[in-house]
Amino acid sequence: xxxxxxxxxxxxxxxxxxxxxxxxxxxxxxxxxxxxxxxxxxxxxxxxxxxxxxxxxxxxxxxxxxxxxxxxxxxxxxxxxxxxxxxxxxxxxxxxxxxxxxxxxxxxxxxxxxxxxxxxxxxxxxxxxxxxxxxxxxxxxxxxxxxxxxxxxxxxxxxxxxxxxxxxxxxxxxxxxxxxxxxxxxxxxxxxxxxxxxxxxxxxxxxxxxxxxxxxxxxxxxxxxxxxxxxxxxxxxxxxxxxxxxxxxxxxxxxxxxxxxxxxxxxxxxxxxxxxxxxxxxxxxxxxxxxxxxxxxxxxxxxxxxxxxxxxxxxxxxxxxxxxxxxxxxxxxxxxxxxxxxxxxxxxxxxxxxxxxxxxxxxxxxxxxxxxxxxxxxxxxxxxxxxxxxxxxxxxxxxxxxxxxxxxxxxxxxxxxxxxxxxxxxxxxxxxxxxxxxxxxxxxxxxxxxxx
Amino acid sequence: xxxxxxxxxxxxxxxxxxxxxxxxxxxxxxxxxxxxxxxxxxxxxxxxxxxxxxxxxxxxxxxxxxxxxxxxxxxxxxxxxxxxxxxxxxxxxxxxxxxxxxxxxxxxxxxxxxxxxxxxxxxxxxxxxxxxxxxxxxxxxxxxxxxxxxxxxxxxxxxxxxxxxxxxxxxxxxxxxxxxxxxxxxxxxxxxxxxxxxxxxxxxxxxxxxxxxxxxxxxxxxxxxxxxxxxxxxxxxxxxxxxxxxxxxxxxxxxxxxxxxxxxxxxxxxxxxxxxxxxxxxxxxxxxxxxxxxxxxxxxxxxxxxxxxxxxxxxxxxxxxxxxxxxxxxxxxxxxxxxxxxxxxxxxxxxxxxxxxxxxxxxxxxxxxxxxxxxxxxxxxxxxxxxxxxxxxxxxxxxxxxxxxxxxxxxxxxxxxxxxxxxxxxxxxxxxxxxxxxxxxxxxxxxxxxxxxxxxxxxxxxxxxxx
Numbered sequence: 001x002x003x004x005x006x007x008x009x010x011x012x013x014x015x016x017x018x019x020x021x022x023x024x025x026x027x028x029x030x031x032x033x034x035x036x037x038x039x040x041x042x043x044x045x046x047x048x049x050x051x052x053x054x055x056x057x058x059x060x061x062x063x064x065x066x067x068x069x070x071x072x073x074x075x076x077x078x079x080x081x082x083x084x085x086x087x088x089x090x091x092x093x094x095x096x097x098x099x100x101x102x103x104x105x106x107x108x109x110x111x112x113x114x115x116x117x118x119x120x121x122x123x124x125x126x127x128x129x130x131x132x133x134x135x136x137x138x139x140x141x142x143x144x145x146x147x148x149x150x151x152x153x154x155x156x157x158x159x160x161x162x163x164x165x166x167x168x169x170x171x172x173x174x175x176x177x178x179x180x181x182x183x184x185x186x187x188x189x190x191x192x193x194x195x196x197x198x199x200x201x202x203x204x205x206x207x208x209x210x211x212x213x214x215x216x217x218x219x220x221x222x223x224x225x226x227x228x229x230x231x232x233x234x235x236x237x238x239x240x241x242x243x244x245x246x247x248x249x250x251x252x253x254x255x256x257x258x259x260x261x262x263x264x265x266x267x268x269x270x271x272x273x274x275x276x277x278x279x280x281x282x283x284x285x286x287x288x289x290x291x292x293x294x295x296x297x298x299x300x301x302x303x304x305x306x307x308x309x310x311x312x313x314x315x316x317x318x319x320x321x322x323x324x325x326x327x328x329x330x331x332x333x334x335x336x337x338x339x340x341x342x343x344x345x346x347x348x349x350x351x352x353x354x355x356x357x358x359x360x361x362x363x364x365x366x367x368x369x370x371x372x373x374x375x376x377x378x379x380x381x382x383x384x385x386x387x388x389x390x391x392x393x394x395x396x397x398x399x400x401x402x403x404x405x406x407x408x409x410x411x412x413x414x415x416x417x418x419x420x421x422x423x424x425x426x427x428x429x430x431x432x433x434x435x436x437x438x439x440x441x442x443x444x445x446x447x448x449x450x451x452x
Numbered sequence: 453x454x455x456x457x458x459x460x461x462x463x464x465x466x467x468x469x470x471x472x473x474x475x476x477x478x479x480x481x482x483x484x485x486x487x488x489x490x491x492x493x494x495x496x497x498x499x500x501x502x503x504x505x506x507x508x509x510x511x512x513x514x515x516x517x518x519x520x521x522x523x524x525x526x527x528x529x530x531x532x533x534x535x536x537x538x539x540x541x542x543x544x545x546x547x548x549x550x551x552x553x554x555x556x557x558x559x560x561x562x563x564x565x566x567x568x569x570x571x572x573x574x575x576x577x578x579x580x581x582x583x584x585x586x587x588x589x590x591x592x593x594x595x596x597x598x599x600x601x602x603x604x605x606x607x608x609x610x611x612x613x614x615x616x617x618x619x620x621x622x623x624x625x626x627x628x629x630x631x632x633x634x635x636x637x638x639x640x641x642x643x644x645x646x647x648x649x650x651x652x653x654x655x656x657x658x659x660x661x662x663x664x665x666x667x668x669x670x671x672x673x674x675x676x677x678x679x680x681x682x683x684x685x686x687x688x689x690x691x692x693x694x695x696x697x698x699x700x701x702x703x704x705x706x707x708x709x710x711x712x713x714x715x716x717x718x719x720x721x722x723x724x725x726x727x728x729x730x731x732x733x734x735x736x737x738x739x740x741x742x743x744x745x746x747x748x749x750x751x752x753x754x755x756x757x758x759x760x761x762x763x764x765x766x767x768x769x770x771x772x773x774x775x776x777x778x779x780x781x782x783x784x785x786x787x788x789x790x791x792x793x794x795x796x797x798x799x800x801x802x803x804x805x806x807x808x809x810x811x812x813x814x815x816x817x818x819x820x821x822x823x824x825x826x827x828x829x830x831x832x833x834x835x836x837x838x839x840x841x842x843x844x845x846x847x848x849x850x851x852x853x854x855x856x857x858x859x860x861x862x863x864x865x866x867x868x869x870x871x872x873x874x875x876x877x878x879x880x881x882x883x884x885x886x887x888x889x890x891x892x893x894x895x896x897x898x899x900x901x902x903x904x905x906x907x908x909x910x911x912x913x914x915x916x917x918x919x
Contacts, residue, residue, distance in 0.1 A: 155791040155842065158792045163842065165792075165840055165846065166847070174620075174621075180618060180620070301715060302714050302716040304720060343619065344620075352719070353722070355677060355683075355726045356662055358720070359684075359685055362685055362727075363685075366687055374689060375689070406709070407705065414697060417697050417701075421694065434689070434694040437690045438694055438695070438698040442701060447724065450720045451720060
């Protein structure tokens with residue numbers, strides 16, 4: 001494989017270990033399948049990153065097709081939650097893991113909710129973002145600005161020359177390109193809204209919104225002043241003005257970096273990434289390749305695995321697939337229902353946990369294991385299995401995840417407790433089965449497993 | 453981001469109900485000796501304490517597992533056994549509620565000019581006794597009744613200087629109690645950090661199914677649930693003692709690792725630890741089949757796709773049972789971000805909020821605990837005076853807020869700002885600073901020095917809010 005382009009940005013030195021590859025697969029994808037981290041580590045850093053950023057051929061979906069509780073195919077358009085399940089399945093099965101992960105990044109970046117539109121329009125937006133996942137940010141902004149789900153979500157199809165609606169104008173600067181209170185004023189918001197006038201759609205009882213279009217008759221053709229520039233700006237100009245704003249590159253680099261590394265980039269790295277971004281004409285792939293090779297990616301602190309990534313990762317580790325519609329409400333309780341971000345700002349990637357969301361993750365483990373549960377009423381199970389053996393067996397079930405001695409010791413104490421609980425003869429078998437089921441559940445709920 | 457009701461969509465609460473019907477998240481497979489209180493009998497304080505003690509015994513019994521979260525169990529027991537503390541409930545009306553519709557200035561000659569299609573008609577809604585120009589929106593008749601009964605203080609022109617028209621920024625300011633974007637703790641979270649307990653997560657309770665930022669603490673534990681009866685865990689193929697030991701082991705590992713250096717690991721560990729405590733504390737509120745083990749003395753609105761009323765019903769039951777709650781936060785389901793088609797969505801959302809809060813107040817009074825509870829109702833900003841061309845209103849500045857309870861003074865604070873003195877963006881000007889309200893609540897309701905919670909507290913005026 002050809003080497004990646006040379007870069008002035010620091011690159012991780014030394015061997016890519018299996019632990020490094022595991023982190024790469026969790027942060028740039030949805031966790032390793034059995035043996036995948038070992039295989040990736042053998043490629044070395046550049047080839048490993050390249051296998052994610054420049055995969056060969058079209059994406060393939062590997063493994064069993066998804067279905068609902070009763071074997072029925074998913075129906076993303078008509079069944080509540082199946083849009084979520086449909087995408088979760090791609091996260092589990094797609095051979096282009098980073099493409100799916102970046103699509104998730106854009107979904108949170110340009111957070112649009114199904115509450116304002118429909119499943120069909122959300123899936124259309126999703127396909128658009130997937131097609132551009134590692135492409136050009138300016139192109140993405142132009143696409144997002146005319147995307148029907150977004151036009152509804154931030155009211156830009158209700159924005160016309162007689163009565164400008166500032167909703168999209170404000171968020172495109174605050175959340176999408178510049179950051180809150182960075183380099184724009186209320187005057188800019190107002191004139192940006194005027195520049196964005198002209199989009200509209202039809203609406204019919206029963207059929208909902210349709211025929212999204214730009215109608216020049218609705219556009220305010222007057223002169224606007226945006227970021228101190230005067231002109232008869234239109235919606236394409238407003239996208240261009242945002243990406244050409246001097247504070248846009250630092251916003252984009254800081255935000256994109258934050259999805260992959262929990263500590264901010266060193267100032268020199270940030271500046272080099274900003275230069276590379278502008279020099280390339282707003283390309284995303286080179287930034288991702290630099291971030292995924294940066295020493296801080298591998299040597300810095302851990303990140304909490306986001307809820308949908310956690311769920312997809314459980315299924316990948318088990319070579320499982322979507323076999324229930326329940327994944328939608330499970331992920332909702334865990335704090336990340338796809339196509340329903342909490343608000344226009346997307347999900348808060350720094351605070352994923354609270355008591356309710358932890359309980360949601362616990363449900364996820366339960367459902368992931370549903371088809372591997374040992375029957376506690378079974379007659380036979382090795383009655384000589386001791387506490388340590390039981391823990392080793394459960395760890396082996398999960399492909400021996402790298403847990404700390406402290407966590408292993410904790411599992412062992414639980415295992416011993418269960419062993420001491422055996423009083424009656426009949427419990428010799430059943431308690432060992434209960435214990436094995438319990439250990440399989442406990443391992444992925446440990447704080448170490450839930451972080452990467 | 454106007455919420456439209458999708459024909460085939462339904463919310464979390466209904467999803468949960470369907471899942472329960474399908475043997476889902478709250479199935480009967482959980483075996484817990486403390487749970488089976490007969491359904492419909494209510495849970496009183498004594499029963500709660502018995503239940504909690506039973507829970508703690510089982511944690512003590514597992515002490516050799518290294519389950520140091522028994523200390524946290526002690527924290528709850530101590531707090532519950534102590535004198536009853538005042539409770540402050542923060543209710544966030546998300547999206548920026550339109551003050552000019554909630555308290556419509558039908559007597560202001562400029563009103564119909566700014567609101568040609570949205571203005572409340574002069575013959576509609578109850579008059580607002582403290583300012584004859586204002587009428588309550590017809591959908592807010594429950595608020596009108598509470599106000600007439602002297603149980604609701606109204607702030608008709610609340611906000612802060614240099615208003616920010618971003619939802620996220622302005623909401624954040626209100627949540628953290630200062631106009632500072634980098635603050636990570638909520639104002640009630642900071643109060644709990646200095647006046648709360650290091651071992652009682654129930655002292656700060658979010659009823660949003662996730663952490664409400666108003667309650668975010670730096671040190672002391674807080675909890676997030678939906679409703680007390682829905683907080684339940686189960687495992688396929690694990691039951692009896694082994695099930696309990698499993699959950700206690702997960703919680704115990706959390707307690708052991710929650711101060712670990714790595715922040716991500718610590719975040720997961722802290723949540724695991726708190727789950728263990730909350731699970732034991734809420735067990736008496738849930739029947740074996742996952743329904744509420746308490747009854748409400750009043751009828752709450754049945755809102756179909758929203759469980760906002762039921763979350764308030766659960767809250768009243770938890771306070772009445774003696775759970776050591778001090779600060780509670782919840783968010784209305786319906787968005788008040790009415791950029792278009794305001795007329796219908798606003799009415800529906802406001803009716804639900806007003807009727808639910810009135811039911812909650814009646815519930816507290818029926819249970820004899822109304823004097824212990826104040827409800828603070830707020831929104832991140834008011835909306836632009838001039839309606840837009842989409843039958844809606846854009847983000848504004850000065851807005852409206854309310855304080856509900858038998859011990860609120862019921863006397864208006866500040867005044868209707870009027871439409872002749874709009875700011876340069878065409879928004880209502882504020883005449884009461886929300887931080888002054890926070891300081892007054894801390895001092896008068898919690899008897900706590902506001903300076904340790906609200907930066908620059910001495911610079912804000914105080915208002916008489918509590919009697």
